[in-house]
Structure formats: structure tokens, C-alpha cells
Amino acid sequence: MAVRTELAPLEGITTWLFRRTHARMFGGADRYFTPFFSPAAEHILTKKELRDLAPEQNAGVPTVPQVMTRRAEDFLWAAERMAELGYGEVNLNLGCPSGTVTAKGKGAGFLLRPDELDAFLDAVFSRVCLPVSVKTRIGYRDTAELPRLLEIFRRYPICELIVHPRLREEFYRGPVHLDAFAQALADSPVPVAYNGDLKKPEDVSDILRRFPAVSGVMIGRGAAADPALPRRLRGGPAAGREELQTFTRTLYDGYRSAYGSAGPAAQRMKELWFYLIERFDGGEKYAKKMRRVKAPEEYERLESGIFQELPLRRDA
Ligand SMILES: Cc1cc2nc3c(=O)[nH]c(=O)nc-3n(C[C@H](O)[C@H](O)[C@H](O)COP(=O)(O)O)c2cc1C
Incomplete structure (x- = not known):
């Protein structure tokens, strides 16, 4: 288009x-x-x-x-x-x-x-x-x-x-x-x-x-x-899961080094995941947990879980 x-x-x-x-x-x-x-x-x-x-x-x-x-x-x-x-x-x-x-x-x-x-x-x-x-x-x-x-x-x-x-x-x-x-x-x-x-x-x-x-x-x-x-x-491909994971990891790592700490980086990522979780089938259960994330370790665990367990939506 x-x-x-x-x-x-x-x-x-x-x-x-x-x-x-x-x-x-x-x-x-x-x-x-x-x-x-x-x-x-x-x-x-x-x-x-x-x-x-x-x-x-x-x-x-x-x-x-x-x-x-x-x-x-x-x-x-x-x-x-x-x-x-x-x-x-x-x-x-x-x-x-x-x-x-x-x-x-x-x-x-x-x-x-x-x-x-x-x-x-x-x-x-x-x-x-x-x-x-x-x-x-x-x-x-x-x-x-x-x-x-x-x-x-x-x-x-x-x-x-x-x-x-x-x-x-x-x-x-x-x-x-x-x-x-x-x-x-x-x-x-x-x-x-x-x-x-x-x-x-x-x-x-x-x-x-x-x-x-x-x-x-x-x-x-x-x-x-x-x-x-x-x-x-523009006729380009949909996002693949590896590509999405590289994207979220790059952002998380970038925020960690910009803020000098993982806490605020995880909070930033949470806001993106509020929307990004829609790309994953069955993401509702993770969406709730993600909204409540406090500690960065918890964020990291959830992020890995999403990429390991959830298939991307077919229309993506
Ligand atoms: C979390 C959030 C933050 C936003 N921040 C801004 C902003 O800083 N400046 C602005 O003009 N619009 C802001 N908007 C509005 C969006 O730019 C956009 O107009 C709105 O989300 C509708 O478009 P969409 O349906 O494509 O998201 C914000 C919207 C949301 C949901």
C-alpha cells in the first residue's frame, strides 16, 4: 500500500x-x-x-x-x-x-x-x-x-x-x-x-x-x-517469534543500560507488553501477570515463558 x-x-x-x-x-x-x-x-x-x-x-x-x-x-x-x-x-x-x-x-x-x-x-x-x-x-x-x-x-x-x-x-x-x-x-x-x-x-x-x-x-x-x-x-513479512524476541530483548537490555538498573527497565517493558501480548494466542493469562510485575526477575521469567509457550496468532 x-x-x-x-x-x-x-x-x-x-x-x-x-x-x-x-x-x-x-x-x-x-x-x-x-x-x-x-x-x-x-x-x-x-x-x-x-x-x-x-x-x-x-x-x-x-x-x-x-x-x-x-x-x-x-x-x-x-x-x-x-x-x-x-x-x-x-x-x-x-x-x-x-x-x-x-x-x-x-x-x-x-x-x-x-x-x-x-x-x-x-x-x-x-x-x-x-x-x-x-x-x-x-x-x-x-x-x-x-x-x-x-x-x-x-x-x-x-x-x-x-x-x-x-x-x-x-x-x-x-x-x-x-x-x-x-x-x-x-x-x-x-x-x-x-x-x-x-x-x-x-x-x-x-x-x-x-x-x-x-x-x-x-x-x-x-x-x-x-x-x-x-x-x-509495504508488502513485507509479518514478524516472526525470534524477531519479536530479539526486539523485546534489545529494548530491555537498552533500557537497563540507559537507566543503570533493571527495575525501571522492566516497568517500561510492561507497558509495551500490554499491547504486544495480543500477538500471542492464549496470552490472557500472561497479560494479567505482566500487569502486576514488580521485580525484574519476574519480568524476565514471564517474557521467557511467553516466547517458550505461546504460539503467535495466525493472522500475525
Ligand atoms: C499509552 C498511550 C500514550 C499516548 N501518548 C501520546 C502522546 O504523547 N502524544 C499524542 O499525541 N498522543 C498520544 N497518544 C495517542 C496516540 O498517539 C493515538 O492518537 C491513539 O492511541 C489512537 O491511535 P491508535 O488507535 O492507532 O493507537 C497516546 C495513546 C496511548 C494509548
Whole structure:
């Protein structure tokens, strides 16, 4: 399928190490979006942010850093820092549904303040030094909010509008609103990409059949569950069990040396396994145990057990 494929940001999962290891082992994604960072008023990048964004960590991986803020001066500062680090685009997060974020009017919370969003985009686009893409939901609590939001987005030279067709109040559950996505795509002067619930190559073909004008598809949980999905979209093979095991071992070893200890590495891996376990037949019993993992030895035992005992699902 000749469509631009973008790996969605998944906080806690698609770290620099995940993105780099994924790009080297599986490939197939045209771009990798970082989980968001929220610029502090003091305009400094924290150690943790720098670890994720440092060019040497992302070498060879087409990476788009994502910023979440409602202050234009903070966004402009972040864009300048990203340009200095060598990035060619910066992405604005208008989708995060988390209560702590939306209470501050950021992420999907910004969608409730359309006039302020308009003024923000006006200030950003009058001075920004990099192309800006926007990742958005279709509203906060009602799809009736969408036309006003689209009217705003269409006034600015957004390099790509990535639409996750759910409301903030739906978080990541329930059916997507494809009719709202159609509205976003119709007569859009800016490229519009689709994001949401793409788990198999057929899900992507369905979207492309219904919306041939999309500029790309963005895949999140589907790629955490099946890291070979972007490759499969290009006609490449499904992931084999050895390949998956090399992937998880590479990540675990990489986290252990980055964190200097196995405990936090096992916690990181647990978050990935929440999705990856779906690739295995009969994974439910392991999924429960994995969610409760505390000690790294326990993690290692479970990981070995999964690869020894469980067959890969046939549709993988
Ligand atoms: C655990 C988790 C973390 C996420 N972190 C981010 C994030 O940092 N930035 C962002 O724009 N979206 C984030 N998202 C949303 C995803 O990028 C994506 O929009 C959403 O999962 C729907 O796409 P999917 O069905 O392909 O996963 C996150 C979602 C999940 C489940």
C-alpha cells in the first residue's frame, strides 16, 4: 500500500529506544512522532526530554518532535530548539485527553477555547521557523464543535493535520466518528492524515478505500501490538517469534543500560507488553501477570515463558 505511514506517539512506549530499534529491525514507517514534551516557562529542556530528543539518539530515524502547550512563546521557543537540534518539523498536541493536561487548557483541553487557539496559531505561524503539523481530536464533548475548529485550522499553513476522530471524553475507546473525519478531509486546503484503531493491513485498506485523499495514516497501539504492521503495509513479512524476541530483548537490555538498573527497565517493558501480548494466542493469562510485575526477575521469567509457550496468532 503506497501510503505515508507514521508511527504515533505513545507516552511510555515509543521512546527514543523503541523508535530507533523499531526503525532498524522492522522499518516501514516514514516518520516517528515523539511523545509530547511540555516546555517549561524557564525555557530549558530537562534531562529526560533531552534523552528523548538528542539527535544522536534519533540518528537515522525520521523523527518529528511533539510539543504540548497553549502559550505561543513557549511553542516558538520549542520550535527553535528543535530546529537547532536538526529537526525539520514540529508537531502540536491538541489531543491528549488526560485530566491533568486538559485542566490546564492544553492538549484536547485547548479545543474548548477556540478563540484562544486561533490567536495561538496566529502568533505561531507569524514567526515559526519550522513547518508545523497538528495532531487533533474532533472536539471536546460534542462533534458539533468540529466545524469551528476546522474553520480555524484551515486558516493556517499547517503542514499536516492528523485527525484522531474521537472526542476528548471518549479517550481512546468506542467507535471512531468516520463521518467527522470525512468533514475534516472535505475540501481541506492542508494535508489530512487519519489516526485511530488501525490494527491490521485491512483496516488501513478500508480507510484508504473510503478516504483516498488522506495524506497518510498514523498508527499507535496497532504498531505496539504488531511492530511489523508498517512493514506489512509495504508488502513485507509479518514478524516472526525470534524477531519479536530479539526486539523485546534489545529494548530491555537498552533500557537497563540507559537507566543503570533493571527495575525501571522492566516497568517500561510492561507497558509495551500490554499491547504486544495480543500477538500471542492464549496470552490472557500472561497479560494479567505482566500487569502486576514488580521485580525484574519476574519480568524476565514471564517474557521467557511467553516466547517458550505461546504460539503467535495466525493472522500475525
Ligand atoms: C499509552 C498511550 C500514550 C499516548 N501518548 C501520546 C502522546 O504523547 N502524544 C499524542 O499525541 N498522543 C498520544 N497518544 C495517542 C496516540 O498517539 C493515538 O492518537 C491513539 O492511541 C489512537 O491511535 P491508535 O488507535 O492507532 O493507537 C497516546 C495513546 C496511548 C494509548
